[in-house]
Amino acid sequence: MTIDAPRSRPRRPFRRWLVLGVTILSYSGMFVRAQQQSPQQSLSGDVLRDGPAYWQRGRDHFRDGRYDDAATDLWKAVLLHTQTPPAQTYDVQDVFRLFLQCYVVRDRAADGLAFVAGESFRRGQDDMGRLYLQQALGMDPRNDAALLVQAEFGDAVDQSLSASTTAPTSHDNPFPGQTPEQLYEVASRQFSDKNYEACADVFELSCQQSGRKIGPSCANAVYCRNMLTDWGFNGTQFDRDMQTIATLVRTETAQYRFRHETDANQFVWQRATSPHPHMMLGYPVDPLLKRYVAESAAYLDEQMARLAHTAPTETALPSLPPGLPYHVHDDRQRFADERAADPHAKIRVGFVGSGFNSKAVLYLSQDMFRFFGREFEIHVFSFGPRDHPMFIERGMRGVDWRERVKSNVHFFHDCQAMKLDHIKAARFIHDQNIHILIEWDGYARQGERAQGLFALRPAPIQILHQEYLGTSGALYVDYLFTDQVSSPPSLQHLYTEKLIYLPNHFFSKGHAYQKEVREPRYEYQPVTRPHQLGTGSPQENRCLAPPDVGPTDVAFVYCNFNKFLKNNPETVRGWIQILRQVPDSILCLLDNPRDGIPYLHKFIHEAAGTSDGNSPDSFQPGDGDDLVNRVHFLPWEPNPFDHQQRNRDFCNAMLDSHPYNGHTVAQDALYAGVPIVTRSDGDDMSARVTTSANLVLGLSHLNAVHGPAQYVAIAVALGTNATLFRETRERLIGTALQRNPMHPYWDVARYVLNFESGLRVVWERFLRGQAPDHVVVEETADAARGTYDDKIRAHPPQGNRARRERAANDEL
Structure with a gap:
């Protein structure tokens, strides 16, 4: 599937998976918590209370075909898992998978689900019991075991359960006859x-x-x-x-x-x-x-790519051509010999993406290409189209990021002709003798190029960077760029890659290097009516709300410019508390999408009232009308520079989303001098981007390390303590305006030096025959010195790197 910003044109629909098989529910940690309270309930009379022993005995029974005995012992191993000494620990997911297989191999999956449902109800886990029972009845509405559980725990079973497991009637179905x-x-x-x-x-x-x-x-x-x-x-x-x-x-x-x-x-x-x-x-x-x-x-990525080329009647995937996927070790000696013959041989780095046009990844990272040193030969493999000239002229006011990149790399390969052929693309990239290949799409733009390219191993070192902020899950992606706050070393088990920890912040952002992005100012310009970009304070502009809606004398404006998708009930409940505690404050959002506004209004009304939490019949209204009148919406602004500038015009402070922070949105706000309050209690990489940013910017007091209550308290303090807000805002603006040297957060040239250090380390490890391992990049003295204006002037946005280097070599 393609999930992209609403301003992008529609792409392919949701991806089709290889198998639309029967869904069987699995082990949940809720069972572990329940058995910690009363494990004797299913183990009474048992002398053996050794989880690893049951795990081994269950595997033996399964291997011998004694599936009932195996299921019994495996379930005991599940229940005893948390009582197992660490030295003897085993993976409970493996145990539960084999437990389910005891039923699946005999075509009795519904029996297994019914058993787990009954165990859930016995432990008071009614929600889990209903889910497992629903799945069992969904597979077989007449399953005896499931019906017995339904009868035994009738009071706990939702009365609508049986109705939800049957197909809607033709009266309820607007698509009668469709499967x-x-x-x-x-x-x-x-x-x-x-x-x-x-x-x-x-x-x-x-x-x-x-x-x-x-x-x-x-x-x-x-x-x-x-x-x-x-x-x-x-x-x-x-x-x-x-x-x-x-x-x-x-x-x-x-x-x-x-x-x-x-x-x-x-x-x-x-x-x-x-x-x-x-x-x-x-x-x-x-x-x-x-x-x-x-x-x-x-x-399954590469297999999906082959599936796309099979006829509907074919039952097997076509084989890969000989030699694919490429083997990492095949080229090691050749590249090592190349280095031995020429110690100054360049490291060839390729960037792969479909967004080498007016996409966010290029907005943030285009300036990197201006500063790569002579030790590196930079290739771009672009699988997406260029922007239409009319859009460049009018929408971007003549700014073409793709052309800027082309003028600053050694080779720009337009690969659109092979975007649907991952095998051809892999061969082409491999033929360029790329040493390190960097993925700039991840899962953010699937459908815009053939799946499976990286699975074919066109380069010996493959790295995920920037666009998709989480693990690729791929055994063929060796490294991921991050930092030690966004991805704490204690959470390395959440990643399949080895991590390259950059200093300062792992996120590239070129705001301070692009003249089209306006520098922040300490003072606001006089207000204009109707509003003109770059004028008025957030309080004066009131998120462009009608004059008769909400407070007329606004005290403070909070913002969130993320898609609605990034928010959830807990976050919005926090916003409600903030608005209540900061008199005459308002919240400014984007209508992203507009169809979601009525639903958000509805939720605000319900959250503001009182009820038993589950039943609309118990609802008593509260201050929902007042709150809704204090939440306003701006339309989407397609020009990225105008969109960024609106942060300054409309926002005093940004309220971050959790667990999916603003990423490009956050950089826009920070460079506009808008501080961001963020939760810092999450483990996801995507949830810790702003936490890391605030630390580098010297704004750690905006990080709610203790969760949602502290998030509310910090936001309220900013909105009610004028001194705290002024000092925070001025400190942030000071980082954006700092020059000679630049502040490390906004310094792209310094970022590239650290990025190069990471590339150098992983390449040298490969040449020495060492397996990938985590890398902590230490800043060199040159990088730590920071960047001065003379270096920026020497690397203009429209410079031609290849021509400059050829000229320098000719002189030598």
């Missing part, structure tokens, strides 16, 4: 047309009609609802949706993820999970589940 698979295709087309309300309903219909067996439909329905902030009454649908996502991933991980037969550090997937990796970034679920989703997509 769940056909409904999936209808919903995908609606998603491509950005009709999120319709696609949410039709994906949900496909999910329900299939008995929840078409997992991608269920996952995509959740995603579309979240695009709109359609969170159900007071967020209850969102809670159910997050449980659905977590259950789907745990289920499919248990069923489809296997450890490699010979290498315990590797894994094998039989199919991809139903949720997409980019979907998962915004979900407040266990970060390890996000790794599993990425793993599954990465493992």
Whole structure:
């Protein structure tokens, strides 16, 4: 699937997974928490209380075909997992997967789910019990074991359960006669047309009609609802949706993820999970589940590319041509010999992406190419189109980032002709003798080029950088650029890659190097009516709200310019508390998308009132009308420079999203002198970008390390303490205006020196025959000195690197 900014043209619909198989729910950590309270409930009378022994005995029974005995012992191993000494620990996911296989191999999957449902109800985990029971009945509505559990725990079972496992009637179904698979295709087309309300309903219909067996439909329905902030009454649908996502991933991980037969550090997937990796970034679920989703997509990426070229009647994937994927070690000696013959041989670095046009990744990172040293030969492999000349002339006012990049790299390869042929692309890149290949798409723009390119190993070292902020999940991606705050060393298990820790901040941003981006100012310009860009203070401009809506004398303006998708009920409840505690404050958002505004208003009303939390019948209104009148919306601004400048005009402070921070949005705000309050209690890389930024900028007091309550308190303090806000804002603006040397946060040339150091280390390790390992980049004296104006003038945006270097060589 393609998930891109709303301003981009529609691309391919949601990706189709290799297998639309039956969904079987998996082990949940909730069982562990429950058994910690009363493990004797299922172990009474048992003398042996040794988890590893049960695990071994269960495997022996399974191997011998004694599946009932195996299931019994494996379940005991599940329950005893947390009581196992660390020295004897085992992977509970492996245990639970094999437990389910005891039923699957005998075509009794529904029996296994019913057993787990009953165990859940017995431990008081009613929500989990209902989910597992629903899955069991979805597979077999007449399953005896499931019906017995339903009868035994009737009071705990939702009365709507049986109705939800049956297909809607023709009266309820606006697509009579269409199969769940056909409904999936209808919903995908609606998603491509950005009709999120319709696609949410039709994906949900496909999910329900299939008995929840078409997992991608269920996952995509959740995603579309979240695009709109359609969170159900007071967020209850969102809670159910997050449980659905977590259950789907745990289920499919248990069923489809296997450890490699010979290498315990590797894994094998039989199919991809139903949720997409980019979907998962915004979900407040266990970060390890996000790794599993990425793993599954990465493992099958290359096979998906071959599947796209098969005829519908073919039952097997075509074989790869001889020699593919390329083997890392085949070229090692050749490259080592090349280095031995010429110690000054350049390191050839390739950047691969579909966004070498007016995309955010180029907005942030184009200036990097101005500063690579002579030790490196830079190639760009561009799989996306150039911007239309009319858009460059009018939309970008003549600024063409793609042309700037072309003028500053040695080789710019326009690869559009091979964007749908990953094999041809891999061969082409390999023929350029690239040493290090850098991925600039990740999962952010799937569908814009053939999947599976990196799986074919066109370069011996492959690195993920910038665009997708999370693990690739790929065993063929060696490294990921990050920093020690965004990806703490204690969380390395969330990544399949080895991490290259950059100093200062891992995120490249070129705001201070681009003359089109206006420098921040300490003082605001006089207000204009109607508003003209660059005039007025946020209080005066009032988010362009009608004069009769909300406070007329605004005290403070909070902003969030992220897509609605990045927010959730917990975040918006925090915003409600902030508005209540800061009199005459307002909140300025983007209508992204506009169709989501009524849903957000509805949630604010419900969250502002009182109820039992679940039933609309118990709802009593509160101050929802007043709050809604204090939340205003700006339309999307397509010009990136004008969009950035609006931060200064409309925002006193930015309220960050969690667990999916603003990334490009955050850099725009910071360079406009708008401080960002962020939560710092998350483990996701995408949740810690602003935390790391604030530390480098000297604004650590804006990091809510203790979670949502502190997030609210910091924001309230900024809005009510004029001295604190003034000092914070002036310090931030000072970093953006600092020159000779530049502040390290905004210094692209310094960033490139550190980036080069990381590349140099991993390349030397490869030439020495060493396996990839984590790298902490230490700044050299030259980098730590910072950048002065003379160096910036010597590397203009439109400079021609190849011509300059050829001229220098000719002189020598």
